[in-house]
Structure formats: C-alpha cells, structure tokens
Amino acid sequence: MMNENALTAFLALAETGSFQNAARAMGVSNASLSRYVGQAEDHTGLVLFNRSRNSSTLTRAGQEFLPIAQALREDLNRYATRVAGLRDTGPGTLLIGCGPLTTRTLILPALRAVRHVMPDLRFRILVSAYARPLDLLQAGDFDVFLGDLTYTPDAEDVEIMVMEKQQIQFVAHRDHEIHQRGPQTMAGIFEYPFASPHLHKHWKATLIKSLGSGAEAVERVNAQPHIECDDYNFLTGLLVEPDYVVGGMPDTFTELIRTNTVKPVSMKQNLAWNICAARKSQNTSTAVELFWNELANHRV
Template identity: 50%
Template sequence: MLNQKSLSAFLILADTGNFQEAAKRMGVSNASLSRYVAMAETQVGFALFHRKRGNSGLTRDGQAFLKVARKLQTELQACERQIAHIRSDTGQTVHIGCGPLTPRTLIKPAIEGALQTLSDLKVRVSVSARQAPIEMLESGEIDIYVGDLTHTPETENIELMMFEKRAVVFAAHVDHPLHSASVCALSDVFDYSFASPHLHKHWRAALTKALGGTEEAAEKVRALPQIESDDYAFLTSLLGDNTLVVGGMPETFAELVSTGSVKLIETDPQITWNICAARKSGQGQPVVDLLWQQLKELIA
C-alpha cells in the first residue's frame, strides 16, 4: 500500500513530467523526490516512469496505475477529513441524515427537546433526497436517519421506527389560479410549473398511481419537477411567482401561510408519506439514545 508521500510524489511527477518541477511543487529536494518515487515503484511492483534527462514520462503500467492512484488519493483525503471530524468531536455530537421533508417536521422538535436535557449537545444534520441511508448508517457516517425507508430491505443490524403517515401538501401564491376551487384534482396541480426536492423512484411510482396509473400519468410524472432542489428555503422563496406550485410538509409553508402571501391547495386524491427513523442496532451512545427518544416521543 502506498503511503501519502510516495503517492503524492507519483501523482505530482505524473502531472509535471519533470523531476525538478515536481520536487519544487512538493517542497522537497530532487533526491527526496527520487526516493519517494522509488518507494512507490517498490510498493506497486513495477516501473512507473521512463527515466530521461530533464523529463520523466509514464510507462504503460504507470499510465494504467494513474487512475488507481487518483482514486486512492481521493479516498485518503476523505479518510483524513473523517478523522479530523472525530478529533474535533467531544463525544456529544450526533450525526443525522434526513430527507428534505423532515427537518422542520421532526428534526427541529427532536433537537429542541434534546437540548433541554443536554444543553451542550452538538448535532450535525445532512439533508439530501439522494442519500443512501442504510449504507451510511452501517459505515458510521451518520447515527440516525429520518425519511422514507418503507421500501428498504430488512437488515439485521438496523433498528427502524415508524411514524404516523403524513399528508404531503401543495402550496402556491394567493393569486395562483388553483385557489379558485375549494378542492382541485391532483392532476391539475401538475399542469403548472412544479418545484420540489428530488423525486426518487418510489415517489414517482406513488404519484403515477395517484394520477391513475396510466402511461399518460407516468409520462406526466417523468417530466417532474420543473425546478428541483433539496433546499426548501430556496423552494419557498419561489412562491412569490403566482404561476408556481411547491410540494412539501405543512410546517414548511407555515410562516408564509401566516403572512397571507401563500395558501395551501387541497387536492383529491391526497398524497401521504411514510416516515421512518433508523439507527444502527446496539449503538449504546447516550447522545444518540437521547435524540432517538425525542423522535420516539413525536410518534403520537
């Protein structure tokens, strides 16, 4: 396995093709650079460079190894960042991963409750509709995930907690045409510009079914959304446009609704969302247990 010095020497020399320039960029002497490159060749078991006066080109094996080395460097840098996070943590940090619909709905009240018990609690929240939660839990990248996990295969080492189904709502500017009817067909909502977080395949399947399950419905859903972002602060800022519809949770739009600038749209049929929380079984970390308990108290 290459160490950081020999890996850096290989990549820098491969980039410059010149020993003197590579040594200067790496901040070492020519002799040190030569030693690091020799170490790299010993560690991989084949020649990486053709030695020529002034210039050093990659051998065929060196060219094949270059892609591997770049990937290894990326992985080492990611590892160093994770180690830095571990060093900076005091043992009071909980890492939460969640989908865009849950931060105000569940994450915010759970954190507020936990802070009343442990005022120096630290929480790091990663919001994305494209996360791979089970893999992140198993690798230790996150401690708790909150979002849609109803289609996740059963795993022995993951503890799941189901929440009551929640209705997904749609919101639009008070002057939007859809507000002219007390209840509008769900299909009518998508006749207008629609903004939402990323719609993964299970959301698309649910919307297609709600719209009748036809090929026409599937085609309509495939075109969604017109504007995609996992940042709800950005999505709700778009509601000044009286032609746009945004989908989300009631809590997402509560402040704008209270000002009278935005109204919720009642649809038929109504879409519901299955929300789960997940954590790795047998963690035994008090701070994780504290957040987990706060989430459990929200199931009512």
C-alpha cells in the first residue's frame, strides 16, 4: 500500500496546485514534498501531475486516481479513530448503540444479566436517534444496535431480531384539556404543542399516512414535533404543566401515571414502534453473544 507521506503529499498538491503551499501544509520542505510525490507516482506507475514553474495540475490519470486516494485517506482516518477508541475503552468493552426508546425497558435488564456472568466487562451505551444505524453497525461503531427499525433495509452481514411491537403512548398533564375531549386521532394530538424524540423520515411517512396523506398532512407532520429531544428526562419534565402532549414508550411514563401526575391520552387510532436488535452476522465475541441471548429472553 502507498505510504502515508506519499498519499498526503499527493492530496495536498492536488488541493493546492502549489508545491510551496502543499509543502507548507505538510510541514516539510519542497524537496521532501517532491520526493513524496515521486513515491506516489512510482507506487501507482502513473504520471499524476503536469508540472510547470508556478503550478502543478492533475493529469487525467491523476484526476482518476484522486477519488481512490481520498477513499484511502478516509479508511486510514477511520482506522486511526478505531485504534484510538480501542485504547480508550479497551478490548473488554461492549459498544451498544440504541435509540432513546430502549434504554430502560430492554438494555438495562440485559446489561444486569450479562454483568453477573462477566463482571469485569465494560459497557459503552451510545444513545441517539440514529438516521442509519445499520450503516454504523457495519462500520464497527457498535457491537449491537437496539432501537426502532421501522425501516429495515436489506443489509449484508447483519442479523436482525424483532424484539417487540409496542404501542406508542401519548400522555399529558392530568389537567390538560385534551383529556376532556375524548378519544383522539393524530390530527387531534397535533392541535396541541407536541414533544417527542426525533421523528426520522420513515416515521414521518407513517404519520402522514395516518393523517390521510395529501399536501396538508405532509405540511402538518413536517411541522412536528414542536420540541424534539432524545432525552426522556427532559421530555417528561415538560409534563409538569398542562401544556405539552408527549409521545413515547409506555414504560417511560409508568411512574408518572402511577403518581397521577400525568394521564394517558385516549386514542382512536394506534401506532406501534418496531423495536429490533441488530448485530453483525460474523460475530466472534463472547460478550456480544451473551448480550444478544439476554435480549432474546425479552422478546415478546
């Protein structure tokens, strides 16, 4: 593989078009830069630059090699990031990516069970409403992903386990006027200030359909939520006053409902989360296997 100095020199000269500026960007002399560029050309067997006294431009071969070099640079950067992460977390760390819906209901009990068997295992729980979690899983950002996979595209080398379909619950302060209006549709929910985790495009499509499709439905859904946050501690904090309607997992609101702080909104139509677990098919980690098996014990 091309050495890193040669790769960096090629990309710097391709970007600046100037040996002096490229050498300055790399922190090397013009002679060293010229030597590195020569190494890049020797490695590829191609003439990569048209050289003149004042500038250097890419040859046609250089232009075709540029995206290859950029991809190689990205791979090297990703490698460096992963190695640094390994140093930070150590090999005995399980990386779990998850949406904000699953931390207490699924991850916490599985984590407790795994720790009984592997007490020295460390856990890193990365909570976010990821737009493309399977891509991140394949890239190695997670060992296991757990969250709403309403949209589950075909993904090579990924094993998906459907955990449960849970009805979305909408709640509001016990004195909120929505409780006096009887069973609601989604249109009725959206008449009030509404807060929820991130609504990715596939959820928005589901909501648009529930509102009858059409331009008005699209406009209405695109304006939601009024407050978007993936931290449920923040979302439930909005319920201390009769202002917002908040949507989420039923278990999130259990304690507030039990203490009569909030009440579930009665609904005419129901929507469900599609909670799934995902991991790479080629798994060699004992920790991943154990965590996966514990998740399977919680399938509905």
